[in-house]
Amino acid sequence: MKTQLSWMRGGVALAALLTGFVAAQAGSLKIESWRNDDADIWNSKIIPAFNKHYPDIKVEFAPSAPKEYNAALNARLDGGTAGDIIACRPFDASLDLYNKHHLDSVNSIKGMENFSDVAKAAWSTDDGKTTFCIPQASVIHGFIYNEDAFKKIGAKPPKTIAEFHDILDKLKKDGTYTPIDLGTADQWEAATMGFQNIGPDYWKGETGRLALIAGKEKFTDPQYIAVFKELASWAPYMGNGFQAQTYPDSQNLFSLGKAAIYPAGSWDISTFRSQAKFPMGAFPPPLPAGDTDCYISDHTDIAMGVNSASKNKADAQKFLEWLTTPEFAELYSNALPGFFSLNKTPVKVDDALAATMVGWRKDCKSTIRNSYQILSRGTPNLENELWNVSAQVINGTLTPEAAGKQVQDGLDKWYKPAK
Amino acid sequence: MAEPVSQVVASMPRAKFAALMALFLGPSVAIYTLFSIYPLIATMGLSTYTTDATGAYRFAGLANFVILLTDAVWSKPFWNAAWNNLIFFAVHMAVQNPIGIALAGLLSLPQLRFRGFYRTVIFLPTMLSVVIVGFSWSLILSPLWGVAEGALKAVGLGSWFAPWLGLPSTALATLALISVWQFVGIPMMLIYAALLNIPDELVDAARVDGLGQFRIFWHIKLPLVLPTIGLVSILTFVGNFNAFDLIYSVKGALAGPNFASDILGTFFYRTFFGNQLQLGNPTMGAAVATVMFFIILVGVCFYLFVIQRRLRRYAF
Numbered sequence: 001m002k003t004q005l006s007w008m009r010g011g012v013a014l015a016a017l018l019t020g021f022v023a024a025q026a027g028s029l030k031i032e033s034w035r036n037d038d039a040d041i042w043n044s045k046i047i048p049a050f051n052k053h054y055p056d057i058k059v060e061f062a063p064s065a066p067k068e069y070n071a072a073l074n075a076r077l078d079g080g081t082a083g084d085i086i087a088c089r090p091f092d093a094s095l096d097l098y099n100k101h102h103l104d105s106v107n108s109i110k111g112m113e114n115f116s117d118v119a120k121a122a123w124s125t126d127d128g129k130t131t132f133c134i135p136q137a138s139v140i141h142g143f144i145y146n147e148d149a150f151k152k153i154g155a156k157p158p159k160t161i162a163e164f165h166d167i168l169d170k171l172k173k174d175g176t177y178t179p180i181d182l183g184t185a186d187q188w189e190a191a192t193m194g195f196q197n198i199g200p201d202y203w204k205g206e207t208g209r210l211a212l213i214a215g216k217e218k219f220t221d222p223q224y225i226a227v228f229k230e231l232a233s234w235a236p237y238m239g240n241g242f243q244a245q246t247y248p249d250s251q252n253l254f255s256l257g258k259a260a261i262y263p264a265g266s267w268d269i270s271t272f273r274s275q276a277k278f279p280m281g282a283f284p285p286p287l288p289a290g291d292t293d294c295y296i297s298d299h300t301d302i303a304m305g306v307n308s309a310s311k312n313k314a315d316a317q318k319f320l321e322w323l324t325t326p327e328f329a330e331l332y333s334n335a336l337p338g339f340f341s342l343n344k345t346p347v348k349v350d351d352a353l354a355a356t357m358v359g360w361r362k363d364c365k366s367t368i369r370n371s372y373q374i375l376s377r378g379t380p381n382l383e384n385e386l387w388n389v390s391a392q393v394i395n396g397t398l399t400p401e402a403a404g405k406q407v408q409d410g411l412d413k414w415y416k417p418a419k
Numbered sequence: 420m421a422e423p424v425s426q427v428v429a430s431m432p433r434a435k436f437a438a439l440m441a442l443f444l445g446p447s448v449a450i451y452t453l454f455s456i457y458p459l460i461a462t463m464g465l466s467t468y469t470t471d472a473t474g475a476y477r478f479a480g481l482a483n484f485v486i487l488l489t490d491a492v493w494s495k496p497f498w499n500a501a502w503n504n505l506i507f508f509a510v511h512m513a514v515q516n517p518i519g520i521a522l523a524g525l526l527s528l529p530q531l532r533f534r535g536f537y538r539t540v541i542f543l544p545t546m547l548s549v550v551i552v553g554f555s556w557s558l559i560l561s562p563l564w565g566v567a568e569g570a571l572k573a574v575g576l577g578s579w580f581a582p583w584l585g586l587p588s589t590a591l592a593t594l595a596l597i598s599v600w601q602f603v604g605i606p607m608m609l610i611y612a613a614l615l616n617i618p619d620e621l622v623d624a625a626r627v628d629g630l631g632q633f634r635i636f637w638h639i640k641l642p643l644v645l646p647t648i649g650l651v652s653i654l655t656f657v658g659n660f661n662a663f664d665l666i667y668s669v670k671g672a673l674a675g676p677n678f679a680s681d682i683l684g685t686f687f688y689r690t691f692f693g694n695q696l697q698l699g700n701p702t703m704g705a706a707v708a709t710v711m712f713f714i715i716l717v718g719v720c721f722y723l724f725v726i727q728r729r730l731r732r733y734a735f
Contacts, residue, residue, distance in 0.1 A: 185584065303477060384697055
């Protein structure tokens with residue numbers, strides 16, 4: 001039996017009225033996004049480019065702070081005050097919006113054929129039949145390094161884990177630079193820049209990710225424990241008091257030229273470009289002993305869809321169609337170096353560092369973060385668990401084996417792989 | 420002793436009296452109902468439902484509460500948060516309130532100069548945004564750029580420094596002390612106001628009897644302000660069990676490391692609004708909020724019925 005809680009909805013509507021209900025007018029579009037860092041670029045480059053084609057459509061980019069975005073967006077969608085265009089988080093957060101009828105299908109949008117199935121997977125239903133957001137960009141993990149620091153100790157970018165540790169030892173001995181610039185205070189840094197960054201080489205990218213979903217591999221398997229072991233071995237090379245080092249601390253430490261190697265997400269490039277005064281390079285995760293194939297985390301991260309309750313769907317459709325064009329792909333990839341277009345048409349990236357990172361796609365196989373599809377649907381939440389244990393493994397408060405066991409036990413509590 | 424009743428009110432016709440009551444009480448009853456009672460009841464109502472994948476609500480009775488308190492996946496973080504919250508409260512009671520009382524005692528000394536200046540400076544942090552307080556203290560205590568390590572080294576205690584905000588053993592206590600630093604002005608002000616109300620004759624009489632300042636404070640003033648200290652304690656209790664903002668702004672919703680700084684407020688936030696890939700669960704969140712409400716209710720009732728009745732009040 002399903003009961004609609006009309007009295008509760010009434011309360012929400014009342015609250016919306018009290019906080020000032022602003023309905024979108026025809027001819028204008030409002031974009032909801034968590035990329036508040038990009039507001040300038042949207043206003044100065046992307047929206048004007050769109051307006052060259054459609055001068056009559058007024059577009060407003062209205063971002064929220066990243067960590068409040070999901071909560072704020074859900075509240076606005078329930079209250080009927082959300083914008084027309086919604087920036088979509090990958091996988092379940094957006095799938096949930098689609099299931100709750102907050103997002104429309106984009107299957108019929110012209111230009112959808114410009115995206116591969118892999119690119120669309122993050123914003124499609126589990127059966128792959130319906131896509132509800134236009135894929136926009138992925139982010140690539142790897143390591144950004146300070147070239148001056150490498151020059152000082154006479155090192156070249158490492159290809160293997162052994163070479164990587166050799167460089168770390170030299171850097172530590174030299175003492176000028178913090179060898180690895182990573183903190184565990186925010187926890188996600190340890191999981192995303194650590195575990196998901198170096199992991200694909202160990203679990204063989206998509207093979208391992210899909211095997212986890214199929215239940216054929218477990219976090220207690222040796223390849224996953226090996227990732228945690230490698231992470232644990234970083235601690236002696238990290239900064240003094242890294243347990244209290246936050247993400248902005250890490251960014252500042254690197255851009256001030258005090259650290260040598262920064263486990264990175266490609267989105268950091270634009271921050272470093274504007275702040276760092278020294279030459280930078282990047283290398284993909286070094287290979288474990290004996291491996292020859294490399295894998296990189298090339299994570300589908302951002303997309304855009306239409307609010308089902310939008311009053312201006314005709315214009316919203318025009319906007320989405322424009323998002324599928326190579327013109328937008330080129331504009332976006334170059335305006336925001338480090339966000340790589342998912343469009344099939346190859347894009348020329350001007351920024352050298354960004355070009356290096358996207359160049360890894362040629363030699364290495366791409367995969368996405370293994371906690372994102374399906375596996376973070378239950379309680380305890382796999383992504384939260386990975387943040388927690390990755391930080392603890394580096395802090396030395398949890399052994400790699402115990403970390404694997406905790407994550408797998410949590411997953412086993414609710415996840416039954418399809419047989 | 421009967422309450423004095425105004426002659427005008429006593430001689431008023433019943434209907435007129437009712438109209439007068441409505442005029443004076445109406446606005447506050449309406450606002451209080453709309454913004455406090457209705458949300459409270461709606462929250463309790465919401466906690467008895469569950470949602471399915473399409474977002475439709477289904478009545479589930481007390482199922483959410485049973486899961487919250489018996490299923491280890493929920494009950495372990497819940498009790499962890501409740502226990503941490505108790506520690507958070509204990510630190511405030513053990514540090515904030517005694518310091519507040521001591522400061523109020525010092526401020527009320529008749530010989531003290533620059534009284535207004537001290538009062539303002541100590542009260543100032545209370546008016547700062549929690550985000551600013553959290554950010555400033557993270558910077559002060561930062562092992563990378565903080566002044567704390569240098570300051571300790573300057574007095575020869577450099578080896579005492581640790582990344583306190585990042586260690587499981589110290590994160591919660593450090594956050595509690597930051598909160599104490601921010602809010603110590605409130606008990607100070609309330610108790611200072613109560614101390615000012617004590618008639619000079621009492622203090623003078625004690626002095627004639629040969630008591631020093633400290634014994635006057637301990638034997639005369641402190642017993643007289645006990646009801647205010649009780650009030651401060653209950654305000655601290657309610658404030659601490661509703662606390663959320665400082666920990667969220669410094670440690671994020673996952674309140675690390677390993678949930679060492681997780682309190683009921685952050686646990687509720689994670690449940691209701693979600694975190695990264697964890698989707699928000701409004702019905703379970705409402706259940707957590709309801710349990711929090713009852714914890715606070717029990718605490719307040721304990722104070723009202725057990726402690727407040729034993730406090731002796733003095734009329735001057």
